[in-house]
Amino acid sequence: MAHADRLIAENIEAYLRRHQHKSLLRFITCGSVDDGKSTLIGRLLYESKLVFEDHLATLEADSKKVGTQGDDLDFALLVDGLAAEREQGITIDVAYRFFSTEARKFVVADTPGHEQYTRNMVTGASTADLAVILVDARQGVLTQTRRHTYLVSLLGIRHIVLAVNKLDLVDYSREVFDAIGTEYRAFAAELGLGGVVSIPISALRGDNVTELSPHTSWYSGPTLLDHLENVEVDDDVAAEPFRMIVQWVNRPDSEFRGFSGLVVGGTVRPGDRIRVMPSGSETTVARIVTYDGDLDAAVAGESITVTLCDEVDISRADVIAVASDPPGIADQFESHIVWMSEDEMLPGRRYLVKLGATTVGATIDHPKHRVNVNTLEHVAAKTLTLNEIGVCNVYLDRPVPYDRYVDNRDMGGFIVIDRMTNTTVGAGLLHFALRRADNVHWQAVEINQNARAALKGHRPAVVWFTGISGAGKSTIANILERKLHASGRHTYLLDGDNLRHGLNRDLGFTTADRVENVRRVAEIAALMADAGLIVLVSLISPYRAERRVARERVGDNDFCEVFVDTPLEVAEARDRKGLYGKARRGELPNFTAVDAPYEVPEHPEIHVRTAEMTPEEAAERVIHHLGARLVM
Amino acid sequence: MKTLTHLQRLESESIHIMREAVSDSERPVLLYSIGKDSSVMLRLAMKAFYPSKPPFPMLHVDTTWKFREMYAFRDRMAAELGLDLIVHQNPECIRLGINPFEHGSALHTDMWKTEGLMQALDLHGFDLAFGGARRDEEKSRAKERVFSIRSPQHRWDPKRQRPELWRVYNARTNKGETVRVFPLSNWTELDVWQYIHLEQIPIVPLYLAARRPVVERDGVPILVDDDRMPLAPGEIPEERSVRFRTLGCYPLTGAIESSADTLLDVIQEMLLTTTSERQGRVIDHDATASMEKKKQEGYF
Numbered sequence: 001m002a003h004a005d006r007l008i009a010e011n012i013e014a015y016l017r018r019h020q021h022k023s024l025l026r027f028i029t030c031g032s033v034d035d036g037k038s039t040l041i042g043r044l045l046y047e048s049k050l051v052f053e054d055h056l057a058t059l060e061a062d063s064k065k066v067g068t069q070g071d072d073l074d075f076a077l078l079v080d081g082l083a084a085e086r087e088q089g090i091t092i093d094v095a096y097r098f099f100s101t102e103a104r105k106f107v108v109a110d111t112p113g114h115e116q117y118t119r120n121m122v123t124g125a126s127t128a129d130l131a132v133i134l135v136d137a138r139q140g141v142l143t144q145t146r147r148h149t150y151l152v153s154l155l156g157i158r159h160i161v162l163a164v165n166k167l168d169l170v171d172y173s174r175e176v177f178d179a180i181g182t183e184y185r186a187f188a189a190e191l192g193l194g195g196v197v198s199i200p201i202s203a204l205r206g207d208n209v210t211e212l213s214p215h216t217s218w219y220s221g222p223t224l225l226d227h228l229e230n231v232e233v234d235d236d237v238a239a240e241p242f243r244m245i246v247q248w249v250n251r252p253d254s255e256f257r258g259f260s261g262l263v264v265g266g267t268v269r270p271g272d273r274i275r276v277m278p279s280g281s282e283t284t285v286a287r288i289v290t291y292d293g294d295l296d297a298a299v300a301g302e303s304i305t306v307t308l309c310d311e312v313d314i315s316r317a318d319v320i321a322v323a324s325d326p327p328g329i330a331d332q333f334e335s336h337i338v339w340m341s342e343d344e345m346l347p348g349r350r351y352l353v354k355l356g357a358t359t360v361g362a363t364i365d366h367p368k369h370r371v372n373v374n375t376l377e378h379v380a381a382k383t384l385t386l387n388e389i390g391v392c393n394v395y396l397d398r399p400v401p402y403d404r405y406v407d408n409r410d411m412g413g414f415i416v417i418d419r420m421t422n423t424t425v426g427a428g429l430l431h432f433a434l435r436r437a438d439n440v441h442w443q444a445v446e447i448n449q450n451a452r453a454a455l456k457g458h459r460p461a462v463v464w465f466t467g468i469s470g471a472g473k474s475t476i477a478n479i480l481e482r483k484l485h486a487s488g489r490h491t492y493l494l495d496g497d498n499l500r501h502g503l504n505r506d507l508g509f510t511t512a513d514r515v516e517n518v519r520r521v522a523e524i525a526a527l528m529a530d531a532g533l534i535v536l537v538s539l540i541s542p543y544r545a546e547r548r549v550a551r552e553r554v555g556d557n558d559f560c561e562v563f564v565d566t567p568l569e570v571a572e573a574r575d576r577k578g579l580y581g582k583a584r585r586g587e588l589p590n591f592t593a594v595d596a597p598y599e600v601p602e603h604p605e606i607h608v609r610t611a612e613m614t615p616e617e618a619a620e621r622v623i624h625h626l627g628a629r630l631v632m
Numbered sequence: 633m634k635t636l637t638h639l640q641r642l643e644s645e646s647i648h649i650m651r652e653a654v655s656d657s658e659r660p661v662l663l664y665s666i667g668k669d670s671s672v673m674l675r676l677a678m679k680a681f682y683p684s685k686p687p688f689p690m691l692h693v694d695t696t697w698k699f700r701e702m703y704a705f706r707d708r709m710a711a712e713l714g715l716d717l718i719v720h721q722n723p724e725c726i727r728l729g730i731n732p733f734e735h736g737s738a739l740h741t742d743m744w745k746t747e748g749l750m751q752a753l754d755l756h757g758f759d760l761a762f763g764g765a766r767r768d769e770e771k772s773r774a775k776e777r778v779f780s781i782r783s784p785q786h787r788w789d790p791k792r793q794r795p796e797l798w799r800v801y802n803a804r805t806n807k808g809e810t811v812r813v814f815p816l817s818n819w820t821e822l823d824v825w826q827y828i829h830l831e832q833i834p835i836v837p838l839y840l841a842a843r844r845p846v847v848e849r850d851g852v853p854i855l856v857d858d859d860r861m862p863l864a865p866g867e868i869p870e871e872r873s874v875r876f877r878t879l880g881c882y883p884l885t886g887a888i889e890s891s892a893d894t895l896l897d898v899i900q901e902m903l904l905t906t907t908s909e910r911q912g913r914v915i916d917h918d919a920t921a922s923m924e925k926k927k928q929e930g931y932f
Contacts, residue, residue, distance in 0.1 A: 096818065
């Protein structure tokens with residue numbers, strides 16, 4: 001530091017030039033209440049001369065008043081910020097600290113360690129390149145050490161420093177240090193974390209923090225600060241495939257049309273072939289525009305504006321990616337979910353998910369399992385409560401571009417937002433897409449639904465008849481189709497029974513098979529509607545969730561749910577196919593309304609009470625409802 | 633392969649924040665205090681939307697007690713950059729003639745700035761405001777989010793802050809709530825100065841030392857900027873070479889003795905100095921946790 005001071009005094013310009021080229025390292029410190037975390041950060045700030053005299057005066061006064069170090073400075077007081085926590089003597093939230101040395105600028109996420117604050121640690125770790133895990137030499141690797149390490153690994157941090165603190169209290173024992181290091185490395189290896197660097201320190205006394213300690217002559221590694229200054233964390237971002245998330249369409253006048261966003265992976269140059277996701281349009285980068293002039297290339301971490309060679313329809317939240325290796329598109333994912341709200345997660349509840357610049361409606365399934373963050377065991381769970389982590393399927397309202405979280409944090413990390421309170425209630429890390437559509441990119445098509453509708457002279461629609469077996473769905477659907485056909489409408493009837501002879505021949509009647517059955521029918525119905533047809537679906541489709549999926553797949557506007565409501569006794573009395581009889585005799589297990597549930601529609605477009613109207617009348621009701629869309 | 637420097641990374645992060653804020657709000661505004669951090673924010677805004685103009689106006693919540701050079705600078709910047717400038721002065725303060733001499737710094741600041749800001753935001757229906765606060769300024773700010781929600785009464789609740797992960801910001805609000813966005817969260821004072829130097833960003837000349845008329849108040853040199861400054865009988869302002877590390881209402885802003893009359897000299901002096909930036913601000917002296925309290929009450 002003395003050297004730096006001399007340079008500042010003698011040649012400030014040279015000093016600044018040197019400092020302009022510093023890099024930035026963001027790291028997180030993890031430790032329990034008594035591991036000396038705040039003391040360590042306080043000391044780093046103090047040693048890098050970032051504590052001003054007036055702050056120091058406050059520190060001295062505070063140390064005497066509430067400090068825990070007798071007449072010595074209590075460095076922890078430098079960083080324990082909010083009044084409430086200073087009184088309690090614990091940090092209760094994520095705080096960000098800054099210091100810089102000759103080599104680097106550092107941003108430290110300071111997070112508390114106790115169990116209830118998983119939320120804060122995950123938040124702090126989400127932006128960190130490196131983690132310093134503090135262990136009290138007297139205690140060794142504790143449950144919380146494992147928890148911190150798991151969270152750090154979950155959030156994708158690959159650089160770990162194990163700081164074995166309070167070594168002065170174990171007489172600077174090499175054996176203690178080595179034993180803790182060995183135990184820890186074995187545990188870290190289980191999580192796939194290699195490259196752990198262990199450093200013996202005393203944050204309180206300053207050993208091996210910024211200066212090598214005379215008490216640990218057996219230690220030949222770097223000081224903590226040395227390591228932080230020199231560790232390489234810019235993992236081949238240039239080698240990653242190019243990704244830019246479009247934040248803002250830049251249109252100052254009719255001449256200029258640019259797309260502003262942050263490069264979150266790889267490199268881009270004018271002339272590069274790019275693909276816009278999710279539309280799939282391809283074109284070439286014309287210019288990389290910035291206030292400081294056009295760039296020859298831009299790399300991950302840069303905020304830029306690009307212009308393209310062709311007129312392509314691009315809006316906020318689209319991803320501009322290298323054409324040869326674009327991200328996948330999907331609407332269903334398996335993800336780790338970290339729950340961050342006092343209100344427990346409600347599977348099936350409608351939330352919002354924000355991934356990149358996309359905000360989209362979403363539902364989350366029951367957890368496949370919850371992770372016990374202390375033992376890493378998988379535990380069965382119905383839901384997730386505050387600070388719990390689980391693996392869940394997430395269903396989005398529409399397909400979005402994505403990469404796996406392990407490949408790109410910006411393309412695979414999302415937040416979950418409560419629709420009512422608008423607060424952030426959870427965080428998700430995307431593992432993989434559930435639909436096989438993964439890596440099958442949308443081909444941009446020029447003839448769209450409107451064009452096809454114009455040709456047909458009517459709008460497409462999906463009329464979805466649901467109800468128990470024998471309710472009369474097919475009867476009404478047949479009459480309806482006949483009427484529509486007679487009036488020149490192009491229709492197609494998808495009948496559940498018929499489909500089970502072919503497309504769905506491989507499916508039985510378990511819950512999982514029924515879900516898949518409905519999914520396939522919904523997909524086909526959606527495709528046929530897209531092709532311009534009026535599609536009639538006659539399917540028991542007993543679960544609300546699946547009918548909702550069908551509705552979302554088709555689109556609310558084009559979907560008409562018809563609940564064919566016939567009392568069970570009536571249907572069973574009719575029993576034209578003899579199925580109820582078999583079910584009652586136990587020959588047909590999982591029969592809807594007998595020993596499998598039928599979830600009654602809550603808000604169908606049309607509710608047909610067959611006791612009150614004829615199939616003919618019911619068909620007319622549907623035609624009346626479709627009304628305007630039957631003519632262009 | 634180019635590696636980004638820390639300043640490039642900070643600049644890019646701030647631009648990303650500004651673009652995100654603008655996209656996720658209806659009526660954003662940039663709170664402009666005329667200080668050096670505001671100057672940096674303006675430059676970042678110009679960069680973020682280039683070649684478009686920033687899609688928001690600047691709002692100066694005025695107290696009528698700023699340094700004269702600040703007003704001149706403010707009007708010049710708005711004209712040069714072609715940005716809309718909204719100046720709000722709390723009409724209640726005008727009516728009551730609130731001033732720091734008779735009413736004290738606490739009431740003065742509360743009514744002109746805290747109340748004035750709330751009035752201006754409500755009056756124009758701004759749902760998102762950019763502020764220049766940095767996390768390194770003060771301990772309670774170290775925990776402030778980049779996107780921070782204020783209640784319909786403009787209050788900040790440190791216990792109900794939203795988790796903020798990665799670069800995914802949640803700007804959604806309930807009815808009446810507004811958002812404060814701090815694009816300079818991760819900048820330090822040195823970063824700001826270095827950026828001003830590197831980018832040759834204009835700043836108010838008061839940051840540079842010059843001979844100015846001052847009087848001592850509680851051991852701090854205060855500039856006699858106009859004839860509203862009450863002088864003790866026989867008190868004569870003294871010409872001294874002073875500059876300001878922070879700019880606010882002139883009667884509440886202490887100068888420091890300095891001969892640093894170029895930007896480089898100022899940075900040099902700052903690097904070799906040992907007192908913090910906020911020391912010159914009279915409002916911070918009351919109690920250690922005062923900033924936290926002020927924020928809860930709605931001060932920026």
